[in-house]
Amino acid sequence: MADRIIAVINQKGGTGKTTLALNLAAGLARRGSTHLVDADPQRSLSQWVGMASAGAGLPPVAQPGSDLFTTIAQLARTHRYVVVDCPPAVQGDVVAAVLRSVHVALIPVLPSPIDLWASVDMASAVGEARRLNPGLRACLVLNQLETRNALARAMREAVAEFDVPVLQAGMQRRAAYRSAAVEGVSVYGLGKRAQTAVGDMETIIEEVLCL
Ligand SMILES: Nc1ncnc2c1ncn2[C@@H]1O[C@H](COP(=O)(O)OP(=O)(O)O)[C@@H](O)[C@H]1O
Numbered sequence: 271m272a273d274r275i276i277a278v279i280n281q282k283g284g285t286g287k288t289t290l291a292l293n294l295a296a297g298l299a300r301r302g303s304t305h306l307v308d309a310d311p312q313r314s315l316s317q318w319v320g321m322a323s324a325g326a327g328l329p330p331v332a333q334p335g336s337d338l339f340t341t342i343a344q345l346a347r348t349h350r351y352v353v354v355d356c357p358p359a360v361q362g363d364v365v366a367a368v369l370r371s372v373h374v375a376l377i378p379v380l381p382s383p384i385d386l387w388a389s390v391d392m393a394s395a396v397g398e399a400r401r402l403n404p405g406l407r408a409c410l411v412l413n414q415l416e417t418r419n420a421l422a423r424a425m426r427e428a429v430a431e432f433d434v435p436v437l438q439a440g441m442q443r444r445a446a447y448r449s450a451a452v453e454g455v456s457v458y459g460l461g462k463r464a465q466t467a468v469g470d471m472e473t474i475i476e477e478v479l480c481l
């Protein structure tokens with residue numbers, strides 16, 4: 271049975287869901303058997319993994335349709351970690367099936383109050399999902415941070431009002447995340463060039479595994 275089934279969700283596009291899902295899964299794959307699930311019909315995660323060479327160390331990816339719930343349950347039986355990348359939606363069958371299936375929902379947000387407010391419905395979706403999945407944990411993950419600990423006060427206040435806690439660890443804005451997608455690897459596959467990005471991911475993973 272899987273130790274952790276993790277979904278990366280946010281109704282807003284471009285907040286780093288696919289970037290976080292893929293790099294998180296690549297880091298988890300170094301700890302135990304890991305499978306990705308591409309629940310986004312745009313299939314950007316599948317394209318990214320499809321570009322990778324066999325030696326890139328990226329986990330395999332499943333592309334379920336209406337059998338999403340069953341697919342996640344089946345993969346969870348045979349893998350230690352399952353990571354699900356979601357479409358930019360808050361309502362509908364996909365997000366509902368995912369939130370019913372996972373232990374942890376990570377919600378990447380850009381560090382501006384406006385972006386955070388645009389994700390406010392995610393907090394109610396998580397609350398709603400807990401009626402069927404009471405153990406569900408959820409965290410915001412700040413993405414594209416400019417400098418460590420330099421969150422604007424307005425952002426800190428906005429986060430404090432949000433019903434979902436924020437992960438201590440976040441992702442800095444780094445060229446390595448974009449290069450990894452261009453080259454069909456994870457930041458782990460970029461070697462020395464991406465050491466700091468790997469550091470972000472390792473800190474995130476250690477925190478998520480303690481949730
Ligand atoms: N921390 C980061 N630093 C630099 N670029 C990033 C970072 N996170 C995401 N990006 C870039 O931002 C864009 C949107 O990210 P993506 O993961 O596709 O978002 P989503 O899946 O939420 O739509 C991509 O071009 C990605 O490479």
Ligand SMILES: [Mg+2]
Nearest residue numbers: 287288310314
């Ligand atoms: Mg995406």
